[in-house]
Amino acid sequence: MSVKADPCSQPSLMHPDQAIPKLLEQVRPVTDTEVVTLPETLGRVLAEDLASCIDLPPFDNSSMDGYAFRFEDLNSLTHQTTLTLIGSSFAGHCFEGEITPKSCVRIMTGAPVPAGYDTVQMQEETEADGNLIQINHPKSKGANVRRRGEELRQGTKVLKAGVEIKAAELGVLATIGVSQVQVYRQLKVAFFSTGDELRPVGSDLAPGQIYDSNRYSIQGLLSRANVEWIDLGVIPDDPEAIRHAFRNAANQADMVLTSGGVSVGEADFTKQILDEEGQITFWKLAIKPGKPFAMGRIGKAVFCGLPGNPVSSMVTFYKLVWPILNKMQGLTPSTPLFVNAKLTTPIRKQPGRVEYQRGILSRNAQGELEVAITGSQGSGMLTSMMLANCFVLLEQFQGDTPEGTIVTVEPFNSVLC
Structure with missing residues (x-):
């Protein structure tokens, strides 16, 4: 029996893997930079290479609570030696006395190892009798000592330009005293919705009206993308109002982002005004949910037009707009993470477009990765995005996929998690 082709699978549709490089060619990274204090750097993109100005750690220190001593003072025959306690070394309070043969000092984790000592024995493997400390079963010279510079030497490059500063990077910068x-200046993205049918959340709905949900989803996505977003609200279906909104958005933002009004042949003022005000290319992509996508420029701003269906809007943002924003922010390109998992629910699919079905990735009792789709996959069913933690990636000419098949899964990154 022949498989009915997807009515949207015209030969003119472009595979998303081909489209993304072409879309990225149209944008350039920002070059403007600013100097910010360390607490302000979280989520920002580093604009310079940074090297450590100190050794890390800056001094030999203990990795255990215990006793520091000279390994050569131990009895190599009995593997048991009694040493004399002559002081202590605590974090921020170094031992300042002179070491003597057969001596040791009490030491805490992170505290400096006194010059001349080379080994630390954890306290659980010692016995104390007054100031006499018995070292039981010593391991080796240098045990439990973190050497100066073993993590980083002064002058070593720590971070490269193009890195997003996250919690770990923030901690490293603080550790080396930065x-x-x-950083590159933060991008500004202006967005709005159009349509007389859209009503504010909390108001009553008349027949034919719906709540404006896409604007809130876009706001959430932009917040996770570490940009400064500008919400211009809902614009009525009036040509001059839409024209003014586009000009206003382009005058104050690096990117103008909308959802809806970009389908070919759609009777909508948005597409008409875009044609008049900008240099816009309307793309037909072999992606589901999605397909219609617009990109170009309005004034000096980059324009991205998402489909109007809620799931289509989120998927195309994730797969197309997010890489564009990354490049514009100066981020080093990254490759999405893909894993293989066993499908626990059958999937219906018509050949023709790459599909990103919403899935729930988990690990079974045997430790194997499994994935189930969230249920109905309609492009208007936003709850499928809420329930999911991954996309199940189905190739363009793939058909129905039975339960038990090993499929490719793309776990959500921080933009969607």
Whole structure:
């Protein structure tokens, strides 16, 4: 029996893997930079290479609570030696006395190892009798000592330009004493919705009206993308109002982002005004949910037009707009993470477009990765995105996929998690 083709699978549709490089060719990274204090760098993109100005750790220190001593003072025959306690070394309070043969000092984790000592024995493997400390079953010279510079040597490059500063990077910068950082300026993205049928959340709905949900989803996505977003609200279906909104958005933002009004042949003022005000290309992509996508420029701003269906809007943002924003922010390109998992629910699919079905990735009792789709996959069913933690990736000319098949899964990254 022949498989009915997807009515949207015209030969003119472009595979998303082909489209993304072409879309990225149309944008350039920002070059403007600013210097911000360390607490302000979280989520920002580093605009300079940074090297450590100190050794890390800056001194030999203990990785255990215990006793520091010279390994050569131990009895190599009995593997048991009694040493004399002559002081202590705590974090921020170093031992300042002179070491003597057959001596040791009490030491805490992170505290400096006194010069001349080379080994630390954890306290659980010692016995104390007054100031006499018995070292039981010593391991080796240098045990439990973190050497100066073993993590980083002074002058070693720590971070490269193009890195997003996250929690770990923030901690590393603090560890090496960096208080101010040069970063690329934050992108500004303006967005709005159009349509007389859209009503504010909390108001009553008349027949034919719906709540404006896409604007809130876009706001959430932009917040996770570490940009400064500008919400211009709902614009009525009036040509001059839409024209003014586009000009207003382009005058104050690096990107103008909308959802809806980009389908070919759609009777909508949005597409008409775009044609008049910008240099816009309307793309037909072999992606589901999705397909219609617009990109170009309005004034000096990049324009991206998403489909109007809620799931289509989120998927195309994730797969197309997010890489564009990354490049514009100066981020080093990254490759999405894909894993293989066993499908626990059958999937219906017509050949013709790459599909990103919403799935729930988990691990079974045997430790194997499994994935189930969230249920109905209609492009208007936004709850499918809410329930999912991954996309099940189905190739363009793939058909129905039975339960038990090993499929490719793309776990959500921080933009959708």
